[in-house]
Amino acid sequence: MFVDFSSRPPSLQFDGPASHLANYRRVYEGTERQVTDSDGIDPVADYLATYERLNARHVVLKARDLGSTFGVKISNEDVAAFCRTHGDRYIGFAGVDPHKGDAAVxxxxxxxxxxxxxxxxxxxxxxxxxIDDPLLFPLYRKCVELNVPVNIHCGTNFSTQTSMMFGHPAALDRVMMHLPELRVCASPPGWPWVQELLAVAWRHPNVWIGTLAVRPKLLATPHSGYEALLQYGRTVLKKRMIFGSAFPMMPVEKALREFDALALPDAVREDWRGNNALAFLGL
Structure with missing residues (x-):
């Protein structure tokens, strides 16, 4: 059993043009090519079959509304429709444009x-x-009111059209000081500020860390900058680490193989694989 906390189906509704992410294609070219090279006649059917074969408990899909900045949208309606069509395995997160103010809430x-x-x-x-912009706080407060979690991008980004500093985890610390009851998954896991994110999670018991969009083997690679995730993630934060493949950035099976090769006690491995995500999702 596992939960994939980050996945994007290979369908037009989830894969529109996004020129601001062009540099991601360069950075992730190697692993993304492994996905496209294996595409069959019906990529969506292959996608669904992969999760069935691997016995995924849940797969989390995320909407995005970037209308005010980059004109890109993966709609809440499309995410909800995919989840309804393909069953309880698939869980959707909403995306709204915070620049719309009250309308976004x-x-x-x-x-x-x-x-x-x-x-x-x-x-x-x-x-x-x-992360701590005033435009986001009404949405965070609504999460608390509705008793639902929030996924927050944390760490650098590879777009050359927006600042990497928007993902600095120190801003998440300030959010949690004001809203300690907010349930947050910070993902990706904060690089190059991994230790700062670990400090935030240690300080605030409602912060989880998603290890998605990074090859799991890097957690055990010296000088990668990710090694501290493995140390703290098998000790003081072992109940708050969450696996995600970030498909199609990386093939799901490859991500799982690399993850299973990490030096984790069996019980901790099962927590990272799925139990922690279930707790975060309130399931």
Missing amino acids: VEFEAAVRDLGLRGLNVQGFEHKLP
Whole structure:
């Protein structure tokens, strides 16, 4: 059993043009090519079959609304429709444009109450907002009110059209000081500020860390900058580490193989693989 906390189906609704992410294609060229080289006649069917074969408990899909910054949208309606069509394995997080102010809060609440989405996705670098920007606090407060979690992009980004500083984990610390009851998954896991993110998670018991969009083997690679995740993630933070493949940035099976090769006690491995995500999702 495992939970994939980050995945994007290979369908047009999830894969529109996003020129601001062009540099990601350069950075992830090697692993993304492994995905495209294996595409069959029906990529969506192959995608679904992969998770069935691997016995995924849940797969988290995330909407995005970047209308005010980059004109890109993966709609809440499309995410909800995919989840309804393909069953309880698939869980959707809402995405709204915080630059819309109160309208964004209304839209988010409707996505949860009416569409059945289970959390909020905040990609601050794509909104050109730091994690603790005042525009985001009404959405964070609504998460608390609705008792749903939020996924917050943390760490650098590889877009050359927005600042890497929008993902600095010190801003997450300030959010948690004001809203300690907010349930947050910080993902990716904070590089190059991994130790700062670990400090935030140690300080705040409602902060989880998602190890997605990074090859798991790097957690055991000297001088990668990720090694501290393995040390703290098998000790004081072992109940708050969450696996994600970030497909199609990396093939799901390859991500799992590299993860299973990490030097983790069996019980801790099972927590990272799925139990921690279930706790974070409130399942």
